[in-house]
Amino acid sequence: xxxxxxxxxxxxxxGHNLVTRxxxxxxxxxxxxxxxxMEEGNPQLNNVPEENGISELPSHVEExxxxxxPSQKGDDSTGYIVDCAFTVAFxxxxxxxxxxxxxxxxxxxxxxxxxxxxxxxxAAIQEVMESxxxxxxxxxxxxxxxxxxxxxxxHYMKNFDVGHIPLRLPRAKQLLATINKNLSTLAFCxxxxxxxxxxxxLMALKNLCDSGIVQPYPPxxxxxxxxxxxxxxxxxxxxxxxxxxSKGDDY
Numbered sequence: 001x002x003x004x005x006x007x008x009x010x011x012x013x014x015g016h017n018l019v020t021r022x023x024x025x026x027x028x029x030x031x032x033x034x035x036x037x038m039e040e041g042n043p044q045l046n047n048v049p050e051e052n053g054i055s056e057l058p059s060h061v062e063e064x065x066x067x068x069x070p071s072q073k074g075d076d077s078t079g080y081i082v083d084c085a086f087t088v089a090f091x092x093x094x095x096x097x098x099x100x101x102x103x104x105x106x107x108x109x110x111x112x113x114x115x116x117x118x119x120x121x122x123a124a125i126q127e128v129m130e131s132x133x134x135x136x137x138x139x140x141x142x143x144x145x146x147x148x149x150x151x152x153x154x155h156y157m158k159n160f161d162v163g164h165i166p167l168r169l170p171r172a173k174q175l176l177a178t179i180n181k182n183l184s185t186l187a188f189c190x191x192x193x194x195x196x197x198x199x200x201x202l203m204a205l206k207n208l209c210d211s212g213i214v215q216p217y218p219p220x221x222x223x224x225x226x227x228x229x230x231x232x233x234x235x236x237x238x239x240x241x242x243x244x245x246s247k248g249d250d251y
Contacts, residue, residue: 084246085232100132
């Protein structure tokens with residue numbers, strides 16, 4: 001018999017797969033149209049912001065590029081987030097790059113278990129990732145890239161354990177009330193605040209970040225001109241088995 005938590009995870013999984021299937025049926029949509037489809041596809045779900053990377057920017061990017069973009073999607077309705085990420089490249093030259101990250105992700109899933117240490121799982125993933133080499137435009141690359149936070153920030157999250165912090169700006173207090181009421185501690189981007197009717201909020205948002213109430217998450221960047229492939233899945237670990245929650249017909 002399923003526990004209440006397992007039922008909620010199963011419910012979120014079905015909603016997640018429904019939205020991602022709808023996404024794959026309309027590849028010609030613009031980024032804004034795709035964002036709306038993914039984030040508003042199921043009104044019962046709270047959505048982690050849809051992200052699209054751009055070559056050397058794998059994550060936390062609100063507006064993506066055209067070449068090899070990682071797409072990330074997460075949903076929840078009861079606090080149990082179902083999240084996945086995948087990369088699409090329209091040039092077969094990048095296929096080995098995608099295969100390297102896909103196999104590294106699959107290795108992490110195979111190695112995961114309730115009695116496994118995260119450092120051991122990470123070591124197995126790194127070994128597979130660095131065993132690949134990719135030739136792009138006649139130059140051979142290996143999987144040893146490192147990402148850093150850089151560029152303009154668009155993704156944020158309210159700190160879970162923050163206590164009462166007095167705010168002097170009335171506009172910051174108003175924005176915090178909107179975040180508490182509609183977003184709580186879920187990740188959000190500026191697009192979400194726009195939908196909630198907030199305008200001219202950048203100074204107030206900066207004040208919340210400077211006060212430690214809201215944590216900014218800038219884009220993660222590799223070396224300029226490089227290419228990044230990203231794959232993710234959400235898994236549920238049980239005493240006798242594991243289940244890939246975010247796996248669907250399309251991914």
